[in-house]
Amino acid sequence: MKLYETPRTPNPRRVHIFMAEKNIDIPRVAVNLATGEHKGDAFRKVTAVQRVPALELDDGTVIAESVAICRYLEELHPEPALFGRDARERALVEMWSRHVEFYLAQPIFAAFRHINPAMASMEQPQITEWGEANKLKAVDFMRVLDQELATRAFIAGDAFSIADITAICVVDFGKVAKITVPDDLANFNRWRVEVSARPSASAT
Amino acid sequence: MKLYETPRTPNPRRVHIFMAEKNIDIPRVAVNLATGEHKGDAFRKVTAVQRVPALELDDGTVIAESVAICRYLEELHPEPALFGRDARERALVEMWSRHVEFYLAQPIFAAFRHINPAMASMEQPQITEWGEANKLKAVDFMRVLDQELATRAFIAGDAFSIADITAICVVDFGKVAKITVPDDLANFNRWRVEVSARPSASAT
Structure with a gap:
């Protein structure tokens, strides 16, 4: 490979x-x-x-x-399972992965492409208003995740999964689009610190 | 359930x-x-x-x-397998499903939400220019699929899969957003006729 x-x-x-x-x-x-x-x-x-x-x-x-x-x-390489360990868990990981994709990743990428002047030639038409609206959508979904993370360790349940990987990658990338995580999202920020402290987070 | x-x-x-x-x-x-x-x-x-x-x-x-x-x-209910029959096929079904999602479904939904006056209260800001740009993106990806479908029966390979299900649902929904499949996409239109003729296509 x-x-x-x-x-x-x-x-x-x-x-x-x-x-x-x-x-x-x-x-x-x-x-x-x-x-x-x-x-x-x-x-x-x-x-x-x-x-x-x-x-x-x-x-x-x-x-x-x-x-x-x-x-x-x-x-x-099935272990450790990062897409869920049984049918129910795999369904929940898929649900949260797709929600993270649609309501966090896509808005963050859209904000980046529609606001960053360096992207003007790649995103046509580049619409600043749409980029700004997407910043708000991304933060709205961080609030949803903050509520969910009040009751469990990770986005899709008690185990770290691909949903956490997608989320941490796009939240970190959000800095480029000047999207910051609000300080009052205590659960989301706790999650972010914990996931960022895993050795895998610095893998290149 | x-x-x-x-x-x-x-x-x-x-x-x-x-x-x-x-x-x-x-x-x-x-x-x-x-x-x-x-x-x-x-x-x-x-x-x-x-x-x-x-x-x-x-x-x-x-x-x-x-x-x-x-x-x-x-x-x-593993049979018939609609997410692929082995690891390689499952990876290709996932790849094509996600491409269909990002480059066909998302543009069609965006066109619908940003152009349809009835959606003005749900999609804020509603930006006609962005809706029109997404119509073009959707048709561009139909052209990509048309080339792929020159060499195989279905979007992800020789077997009908979830990638075909997502694609037919959003292409049919595209009518609402006035997105039509160009007549010159012979392979894509052949695929559409075949998938639409399956009994499942009329399931409600």
């Missing part, structure tokens, strides 16, 4: 944290997004989707999406 | 098609979105997330998200 990825970007970071939690290592190939290498002919041969991260299997199959890569690695 | 749902809306329809493919029936409770029943106290007791569809298990656990419900049902 080979992992095509770009250091210090949120989607590859999800895979890095996932691999660190499972103590997996995979040979890596850096793809330079800044020079548009992911849009070039060489990488197009790897995946028509032209996105990182992308995991190339030994039979040539390419899985070009971060959560799909994590699911594949979960099947090869 | 009990399934809370709203007839003729795209997310519950995903679950209906999924159940029909597996020949599953579950007692249903209709939730009226038009009167805001999903925001009321009674439904809040079912799920704090206040969204349909929601599957209540016999132990009281509530799975309030369409794909999470489908994954749970897949574990109870």
Whole structure:
């Protein structure tokens, strides 16, 4: 296997944290997004989707999406389970993962793309008003998570899961879009400190 | 188990098609979105997330998200497999499901919410320009799928999967947002006709 990825970007970071939690290592190939290498002919041969991260299997199959890569690695290395330990838990992890994706990750990415002047050529039309609205949506969902985290250790239950990995990656990325976690969200901030203190959080 | 749902809306329809493919029936409770029943106290007791569809298990656990419900049902009723039949296929189904979600479903929903006058009170700020941009994004991704469908029967491979279910539900819903599939997308239109002819497509 080979992992095509770009250091210090949120989607590859999800895979890095996932691999660190499972103590997996995979040979890596850096793809330079800044020079548009992911849009070039060489990488197009790897995946028509032209996105990182992308995991190339030994039979040539390419899985070009971060959560799909994590699911594949979960099947090869089931322990510790990061998608849930039984059918009920797997359903709750999926529910919270998708809620985090739609109501936290998407608004944070939208805020970044619609407010950051450096993104003007990539996000057309770039609409500042929409970016600002998304900042508010992201913080609204942090409040939902704050209430949930009053009753349990992690986003989807008592065990650390892919939902926590997605959430910490996008909340940390939110700094770039100047989205900060309100101080009064005590449970959410407690969660953030705990997840950030795990060795996997600094995996690169 | 009990399934809370709203007839003729795209997310519950995903679950209906999924159940029909597996020949599953579950007692249903209709939730009226038009009167805001999903925001009321009674439904809040079912799920704090206040969204349909929601599957209540016999132990009281509530799975309030369409794909999470489908994954749970897949574990109870593995055949026919709709999330893939082995690790590699499951990874490809997940990759394509997420691509369909991000690059087809999200743009179609955004177009609907930002263009339809009836949605003005629910989507604030409602930005027509952003809605129109999302129509184009949705059609762009139909072109990507058209190329993929030149080489295989279904979106994620040779077998019908949850990726096809999500795609047909949102493409059909696109009519409401006046998003039509271009006639020149021969492979995509062939796929649409075939998927629409399955008995599950008319499940309600």
